[in-house]
Amino acid sequence: GRALLLAGLMISAGVMAAPVPPACGFDSTTKECSTKYGSGASDSGVRSTAYGANANAWGSDSVAIGTNSSTGGHSSIAIGSESSVNNHGVAIGFKAKAMADRSIATGDNSNASGYNSVALGANAVAKKDNEVNIGIWSDDKSKQTGLRTLSGLSDGVNPDEAVNMKQFDSAITAVNNYTDTGINKVLSSGSATARDAFAIGNDATVTGYMSTAIGVKANASTASTATGDNASASGMNSTATGMSANATGNGSVATGVGVHATGNGSIATGANAYATGDGSIATGNMSIATGINSVALGANAVARKDNEVNIGIWKTFPGGYSPTPTGTRTLSGLSDGINPDEAVNKGQLDT
Incomplete structure (x- = not known):
């Protein structure tokens, strides 16, 4: 009776009562x-x-x-x-x-x-x-x-847990230290005694500035590069690339296994090629250029004379050759000779 009277007073006073929640539970009246x-x-x-x-x-x-x-x-x-x-x-x-x-x-x-x-x-x-x-x-x-920043993150422990910046920094530091240590181990196995010089490989040595020696027992002198086991670039500004490649001439280039470029400004390319004359070029396996400014072009080619270009085939061996050629090569794609010092082709000869 008091509840009804109170509700009636609230309504008569212009105040709406809050809804009464339905009954719920055992013996409730609302389904x-x-x-x-x-x-x-x-x-x-x-x-x-x-x-x-x-x-x-x-x-x-x-x-x-x-x-x-x-x-x-x-x-x-x-x-x-x-x-x-x-x-x-x-x-x-x-x-x-x-x-x-x-x-x-x-x-x-x-x-x-x-x-x-x-x-x-x-x-x-x-x-x-x-x-x-x-x-x-x-x-x-x-x-x-x-993006948003996720902060207050504890250290990740299990494989499926996120890591925080502290862990990340530690990992980066560890990787850098490992890499630096590994590089130092490689570098320390060589010997570089000049400035701006690098020696990488067991017993690799650099004796000249701005030089690089890479490979077991590789050696480079001033402003030179030797790449390959036992490679040697002893000439100033020389380059030796390949196992046992040897560039002793100043400004020489030796590329290939057992190659020798001993003349100043010489180039030897191909296994066991030799360019011994100054300014000479030997291109091809076992090719030999001994004359000054000579060119031996092709495997087993030999250019003995100064200013000679030879494309023939000789019986050669490391550093030596037979006294006479054993074969010849065809030079094709030759245009008509015009000037006195130019070669003529077969077409010109036939006419």
Whole structure:
């Protein structure tokens, strides 16, 4: 009687009493066991709760709180104006949406569309299944426009745990130390006694400045480069490349296994090629150019005379050759000779 009298007094005084929640439980008088409050609010789901204008708690055991909030699935929670959620999801924030099953969107305009995904923070978007995203996306959710810092992170221990910056820095330092130590071990196995010089390899030596020796027992002098086991570039500004390549002439180049370029400015290319004359060129396996400014072109070719070009075939051996050639080569693609010092071709001879 007192309760009815009190309710009557409140109504007569112009004060609306708060809604009395329906009975729920053993011997309850309400079957649905649901609660709704607000203009247009709907709680069609069993044991659901809807608070706010046009709030809709459609799924069973769901909660929709906020203007136009909506729960479209079972056991879901939508809190915030225009928030919406699907089965077993949670959406908290203005226009927060958790539309995939078991997804969570927390923050204004956050969106979790991947299964079991989490979008954490305003404008965060988690599109992939099992994804956690804390980034900042554009309003239309088409692209990520910003990042967030995750702080307060403890050291990761297990393989699937995130690491923090302290661990990352320690790892980088360890890698750098390991790399530096490895390089130092390699460098220390060689000997470089001049400035701007590098010796890499067991017993590699550099005696001249701005020189490099790479390889076991490789040796380089002033401004020279020797690359290959037992390679030697002893001439100034010389280059020796290949096992046992030897460039002793100043400005000489020796390329190949067992190659020798001993003349100043000479070039020897090909296994066991020799260019001993100054300015000579020997190109081809076992080719030999002994004359000054001579050219031996082709395997086993020999140019003995100064200013000679020889394309013949000789019986050669390392550093030596037979007294006479054993074969010849054809020189083709020759244009008509015009000047007195130019070669003529067969076509000119026939006419």
